[in-house]
Amino acid sequence: PGYYYNNGTKWLKLFSAEDSFFYMPSTILPTDENDPAFAGGLFTVDLYTTYSKQFNLSGTNVAVSDNSARLPVYASDELYYFVTYYDDTVFDNVKINNAGILTYGLKSEFTYSDKTFMNILLKVK
Numbered sequence: 773p774g775y776y777y778n779n780g781t782k783w784l785k786l787f788s789a790e791d792s793f794f795y796m797p798s799t800i801l802p803t804d805e806n807d808p809a810f811a812g813g814l815f816t817v818d819l820y821t822t823y824s825k826q827f828n829l830s831g832t833n834v835a836v837s838d839n840s841a842r843l844p845v846y847a848s849d850e851l852y853y854f855v856t857y858y859d860d861t862v863f864d865n866v867k868i869n870n871a872g873i874l875t876y877g878l879k880s881e882f883t884y885s886d887k888t889f890m891n892i893l894l895k896v897k
Contacts, residue, residue, distance in 0.1 A: 793854075796892035797826040803862070803878060813877060814865065820848040820872030823894060848872050850897055857891040866890075 776783045799822050802809045809815045827843040829836060853868040862884065864877040874892075 793893045793895040796894060797823055799892070801874075801876075801890065803882075803884075805878075814875045815877070817874045818872065819853060819868065819874050819892060819894075820851070823872070824848075846896060852895045852897060854893045854895065855890050856893055857889075859885070859888045859890075861885070862888050863890070 775786045777786060778784075796819060799817070799819070801817060802815055804810070807815070809817060824845050825831065827845045829843070848871050851872065853870075853872050853874075855866055855868060855874070858866050858876075860879075862879055862882040864879050866874070866876045868874050872894075
């Protein structure tokens with residue numbers, strides 16, 4: 773999908789609104805080592821699954837201005853995943869793989885503050 777142009781040797785996609793980035797939907801990141809997301813010293817959060825469930829509007833706690841409106845849901849391999857900020861006094865060893873799986877650890881004796889969050893963005897490839 774999209775519009776393309778030929779540069780003389782290959783077809784390249786033109787920039788479109790789909791190519792822009794968007795913020796990850798609100799996601800609660802666990803910090804309790806008793807949480808099932810904690811194993812082997814790291815937390816694992818499937819960002820792609822969280823995004824696709826929320827953008828598919830599959831929850832019961834959603835509201836839409838027009839029931840025919842839809843949000844784009846891309847396959848996990850059609851997206852790049854970015855953490856553009858995280859509280860480095862709380863989170864440690866933050867990584868995201870190509871499938872949108874976020875892993876992170878916690879600093880010892882961390883203290884939550886107003887800056888204890890992550891900015892997570894997704895970009896269409």
